[in-house]
Amino acid sequence: xxxxxxxxxxxxxxxxxxxxxxxxxxxxxxxxxxxxxxxxxxxxxxxxxxxxxxxxxxxxxxxxxxxxxxxxxxxxxxxxxxxxxxxxxxxxxxxxxxxxxxxxxxxxxxxxxxxxx
Amino acid sequence: xxxxxxxxxxxxxxxxxxxxxxxxxxxxxxxxxxxxxxxxxxxxxxxxxxxxxxxxxxxxxxxxxxxxxxxxxxxxxxxxxxxxxxxxxxxxxxxxxxxxxxxxxxxxxxxxxxxxxxxxxxxxxxxxxxxxxxxxxxxxx
Numbered sequence: 705x706x707x708x709x710x711x712x713x714x715x716x717x718x719x720x721x722x723x724x725x726x727x728x729x730x731x732x733x734x735x736x737x738x739x740x741x742x743x744x745x746x747x748x749x750x751x752x753x754x755x756x757x758x759x760x761x762x763x764x765x766x767x768x769x770x771x772x773x774x775x776x777x778x779x780x781x782x783x784x785x786x787x788x789x790x791x792x793x794x795x796x797x798x799x800x801x802x803x804x805x806x807x808x809x810x811x812x813x814x815x816x817x818x819x820x821x
Numbered sequence: 822x823x824x825x826x827x828x829x830x831x832x833x834x835x836x837x838x839x840x841x842x843x844x845x846x847x848x849x850x851x852x853x854x855x856x857x858x859x860x861x862x863x864x865x866x867x868x869x870x871x872x873x874x875x876x877x878x879x880x881x882x883x884x885x886x887x888x889x890x891x892x893x894x895x896x897x898x899x900x901x902x903x904x905x906x907x908x909x910x911x912x913x914x915x916x917x918x919x920x921x922x923x924x925x926x927x928x929x930x931x932x933x934x935x936x937x938x939x940x941x942x943x944x945x946x947x948x949x950x951x952x953x954x955x956x957x958x959x960x961x962x
Contacts, residue, residue, distance in 0.1 A: 714862040721872040728879040735883070739890055794864065795848045795923070798871050802919035805875050809912025812882040816904045819889045 856930030874918030881911030
């Protein structure tokens with residue numbers, strides 16, 4: 705493959721990367737809820753619910769950006785469209801994802817430190 | 822007459838920044854409030870790098886939790902120490918990734934050289950330490 709890639713391919717790769725990461729967050733928060741339930745009781749499932757909701761929000765935001773803003777279904781982006789789409793929320797998504805991952809890390813620390821030996 | 826002359830005293834230095842502030846509400850302002858738009862592909866690549874770090878962090882968390890939860894035949898003290906090291910790394914990774922993402926995006930907007938990556942040494946060293954702890958724990962079990 706030679707020459708610069710079409711911007712919409714970059715947007716697609718990025719949307720897929722968001723999808724993988726969101727799936728990881730869902731799996732991680734589900735596991736954290738299950739494991740914390742051993743010591744916290746049913747309240748621990750809140751971790752799973754919050755994590756899953758957050759991942760859904762991230763997915764929807766990334767998808768909206770991939771398709772074009774405000775829910776218009778445009779699978780084939782022109783170069784110019786891909787350029788504007790690629791610049792949509794950016795930092796907010798990244799910050800939310802980093803925050804959710806750090807919170808999941810704290811939940812994992814709680815799992816390990818309260819695990820019955 | 823320059824535009825700055827119409828601003829109140831003391832705002833002359835801020836005039837440029839006000840002019841460059843994009844009409845959108847992108848966050849954080851210390852990244853998006855400076856410079857000019859880079860090629861969107863570079864911004865997207867920067868985002869994917871952040872996401873790769875975030876997933877690395879998730880994998881580290883999974884490894885740390887699995888060490889404890891799967892009841893592996895490793896000496897309990899060393900096993901817990903290794904798990905805590907992995908989980909600490911997994912918690913730091915997304916934070917460091919956010920910091921790296923914002924610095925890289927800012928550098929690209931300002932057409933400056935990319936900053937050196939953060940956290941490589943810590944990641945490699947930490948995983949190595951956790952591995953040694955598990956190995957010792959296996960031998961002592």
